[in-house]
Amino acid sequence: MEGAPFWSLIASASLALGMGAGLVAKSVHAAPTTAGIDTTLVREALKLRLPKTRIGAIDCGRFGGLCEVVAGTTLFYVDRNARYLMIGRLYDMEARSDLTATRLLELNPDLLAAGAAGRRDDEEAKPSAATQAAAKVDLATLPAGGAIHWGPANGPRLVILSDFHCGYCRKLAGELARMGARVEERPISIFGAESRKLAEAVLCAPDPAAAAHAAYAGQPVVPGKTCDVSGLDANEAFARKHGFGGTPVIIRADGAVLQGFHTAEQLKAFVAGGRA
Structure with missing residues (x-):
């Protein structure tokens, strides 16, 4: 079965499988360390088992009895003898993070792998490829609500579609702060109900900007009084309309779109009207 169809299956399964199919990382961490395993073997x-597959990086030192294997833009796990192969998600229960999603974003930042990692529980699943992502949008169609503003008031304006559980959104926030951008952050719930709950807590916090940074830092966010969160629905409808299936999405004041993580230097070039 090895070949293009096989690895297409692996890629889609790696991106689409939910927590029910994931391996509980806390149990893996309890296994004996494998830092000394010879990855050459x-x-x-x-x-021998996958002769047609070009194997990239192999990491056997972080996940107990599992080795993480990179094959192009796909990711899978094997045991130390490479007899058993696992397609799915690896979760760190202590850090409460999806290790597979984070790694896939590192491998495929422009593919916005997070978009396939999960959806709101009540959202109808639709193929992400059905809508071509827009290269330019009309920001005037977004309501005032649903936005968290931070950064210097006189900084270059950038609108960011983000998810506080997205690792690359967290890294991007650091780059935006470094370049002194005036950020209009609009959360969308890429990782499902938990992302929506956190976005609502941030939006309704007494200081939403501080709450946003706390959320990215993994700190608890205590929501304030109940507030109008309909703007979050508008953010998500906007994202679906324009084919944005993942985060981060960076939008310039004139509506030009840049997807994925970019450095402060690249963002400055984008703001200036060029390509990042």
Whole structure:
């Protein structure tokens, strides 16, 4: 079965499988350390079993009895003898983070892998490829609500579609602060109900800007009084309308769109009217 169809299946499964299919990382961490495993032997075993697959990086030192294997833009896990192969998500229960999603974003920042990682529980699933992502949008269609403003008032304006559980959104926030941008952050719930709950807490916090930074830092966010969160629905409708299935999405004042993580230097070039 090895070949393009096989790895298409792996790629889609790696992105789409939810927590029910994930491996509980806390149990993995309890296993004996494998930092001393010779990855050369793992690579040789994989060559025998998957001769048509170009194997990239192999990491056997972080996940107990599992080795993380990169094959192009896909990701899977094998045991130390490369006999068993696992397609799915690896979760760190202590850090409450999706390790697979974070790694996939590192491998595929422009593919916005997070978009396939989860949706709101009540949202109808639709193929993300059905809508071509827009290269330019009309920001005037967004309501005043649903936005969290931070950064210097005189900084270059950028609108960011984000999810506080998105690792690359967190990294992007640091770059935006470094370039002194005036950020209009509009959360969308890429990672499902928990993302929506956190977005509502941030939006309704006494100081939404401080709450946003706390959320990215993994600190608890205590919501204030109940507030109007209909703007979050508008953010998500806006994202769906324009084919944005993942985060981060960066939008310039004139509506030009830049997807994925970018450095402060790249963002400055984008703001100036060029390509990042």
